[in-house]
Amino acid sequence: MKMMREAKDARARVRVIAPAKINLHLEVLGLRDDGFHELAMVMQSIELVDYLEITNSSNGLINLSCNDPLLDTDSNNLIYKAAELLRLRSGFDELGTTIHLEKNIPIGAGLAGGSSNGAATLVGLNYLWGLGFSDKELEELSAELGSDMPFCLAGGTQLCFGRGERLEQVKNANSSIAVLLVKDPSKSVSTPWAYSQSREKYGEKYLKTESEFEIRRKILKDESWLYSMSQENPPPLKNDLQKVVAPITPAVQNALEILQMIPETLSVAMSGSGPSCFALFSDMNAAQKAMDQNLNSFTQAGLDSWCCSFRTNGVALEL
Numbered sequence: 001m002k003m004m005r006e007a008k009d010a011r012a013r014v015r016v017i018a019p020a021k022i023n024l025h026l027e028v029l030g031l032r033d034d035g036f037h038e039l040a041m042v043m044q045s046i047e048l049v050d051y052l053e054i055t056n057s058s059n060g061l062i063n064l065s066c067n068d069p070l071l072d073t074d075s076n077n078l079i080y081k082a083a084e085l086l087r088l089r090s091g092f093d094e095l096g097t098t099i100h101l102e103k104n105i106p107i108g109a110g111l112a113g114g115s116s117n118g119a120a121t122l123v124g125l126n127y128l129w130g131l132g133f134s135d136k137e138l139e140e141l142s143a144e145l146g147s148d149m150p151f152c153l154a155g156g157t158q159l160c161f162g163r164g165e166r167l168e169q170v171k172n173a174n175s176s177i178a179v180l181l182v183k184d185p186s187k188s189v190s191t192p193w194a195y196s197q198s199r200e201k202y203g204e205k206y207l208k209t210e211s212e213f214e215i216r217r218k219i220l221k222d223e224s225w226l227y228s229m230s231q232e233n234p235p236p237l238k239n240d241l242q243k244v245v246a247p248i249t250p251a252v253q254n255a256l257e258i259l260q261m262i263p264e265t266l267s268v269a270m271s272g273s274g275p276s277c278f279a280l281f282s283d284m285n286a287a288q289k290a291m292d293q294n295l296n297s298f299t300q301a302g303l304d305s306w307c308c309s310f311r312t313n314g315v316a317l318e319l
């Protein structure tokens with residue numbers, strides 16, 4: 001049976017904001033029966049965002065373009081996959097769209113740019129195609145496309161368990177903290193490779209049972225820093241993938257060393273599977289000043305840099 005829908009005008013448009021994320025905490029707990037890793041993370045949306053200009057059509061075609069010629073815009077792109085999956089689940093083969101992606105989030109960086117683009121596509125097309133999928137239904141669809149995607153939809157500060165798709169919002173998290181991000185534009189890290197390195201090096205020490213996983217989740221949920229992030233009590237930052245990626249990735253080592261030398265830095269880490277690294281600052285002024293003062297060092301080390309604040313939500317429609 002086909003679902004009901006209230007389609008928007010054939011050429012209606014919408015702009016969707018797709019924010020990047022960083023990992024304040026990424027802990028590999030163990031290996032799951034489905035081959036993925038069981039994780040305990042704290043993910044944080046940041047104000048480094050891509051924009052998707054989405055136009056409705058009814059010719060059954062999905063067309064994708066991007067301002068960055070280096071990005072694949074074929075059927076492997078998560079935007080394309082998200083549009084296809086949503087159309088399939090709707091049962092309306094005639095649904096089509098033209099999407100233009102304005103890419104600002106660095107590609108292959110550990111910042112969930114691709115996942116966020118996919119999540120933004122689900123939200124934009126659910127609206128334009130008038131499908132009426134609930135937030136919960138979109139969350140479930142998004143988890144089929146990528147482990148980080150449910151977080152990208154919800155955003156803000158979230159504890160993320162399971163493959164990364166089981167979310168628990170951190171309430172009253174401090175959003176005044178700012179981020180200085182750096183990345184070597186010529187380097188990217190494969191996420192499957194980073195996890196396989198972790199398994200090779202630390203697999204023997206992984207927790208084995210669900211009850212062991214649950215004990216770690218409870219301990220993380222009780223961490224006081226989660227609920228009182230401040231200059232006196234900055235997030236301690238932990239990334240288990242950093243332990244395996246940094247020692248064999250000079251671009252990450254350099255980035256961490258340069259960021260650690262900045263006196264006002266609260267804490268420094270790699271994001272996700274890298275290679276982007278970030279430093280936290282008490283506010284945007286401090287982050288901006290640190291970026292301006294260290295621009296030469298970044299350039300000499302071949303690093304691009306950005307600074308932005310924490311963000312309190314994820315994907316958003318601009319109506």
Ligand code: C5P
Nearest residue numbers: 036037039146147148163164191192195
């Ligand atoms: O879910 P996603 O497509 O983002 O995952 C990319 C790859 O990262 C997976 O194929 C897997 O190799 C690895 N991964 C993992 N455990 C997770 C998430 C990702 O091993 N929880």
